[in-house]
Amino acid sequence: MIEFINATKCYKNDRIALSNINLKINKGDFVFLIGSSGAGKSTFMKLLLKEEELTSGTIIIDGVDITKLPKRKIPKLRRSMGIVFQDFRLLQNKNVYDNVAFAMQITGHSSKEIRRRVPSVLSLVGLSDKAKSYPSELSGGEQQRVSIARAIVNNPTLLIADEPTGNLDPQTAWEIMNLLGDINKRGTTIIMATHAKDVVDKLKRRVIALEKGVLVRDEERGSYENDEQYDL
């Protein structure tokens, strides 16, 4: 589904953010993207969204080389992806229902489709009874559920989550991880950048580790730190 081939990204200041990355992510995968600050995780996600362009190499999504995608096709590419951020980024002047409905309005869905789909997504994330609440009236975990509802309401094939548990207490973080697990089980591919060692270690999902822009580890059932034992 997603393939990086010799993908290199240098920013204008000549800083190499990603260096010759080669990897494949299959449809339905759940991938943790880990690495210390500055390792290249955000750059990786921005390249998928075409918010940044590769310096060399190729990224193929569903058979399409997105580095060659004409500008007019970028909105369609982005519509196939949902994004969740650490800081939720909800519209404060809209209630829960309208925050989610807005994502459908801007992608041109009819009021009928919106009235049908929004309640079912709010039910999926466990927020049916908060539809009329405003973001300021919700806990952090509830706000993250709204942002997840907004990200999946248009049925994306890929969900990109940038530290989605970063602002949450451990218990709430686990609830959000369970929700992401449920969404993944329904077939959505998930790429999640995280620093949450306990989450990565417990869930034993695929781990892609970056260090200074280099892919240093890609394990099918990985942990946060490299478990390899070295002979002394």
Ligand SMILES: Nc1ncnc2c1ncn2[C@@H]1O[C@H](COP(=O)(O)OP(=O)(O)OP(=O)(O)O)[C@@H](O)[C@H]1O
């Ligand atoms: N717009 C930019 N212009 C120049 N350099 C940039 C830009 N964005 C990122 N970089 C550099 O590219 C490298 C990778 O940054 P990136 O934001 O991808 O890291 P990250 O792994 O997401 O870090 P964090 O965990 O702190 O979010 C860093 O050295 C950073 O300083």
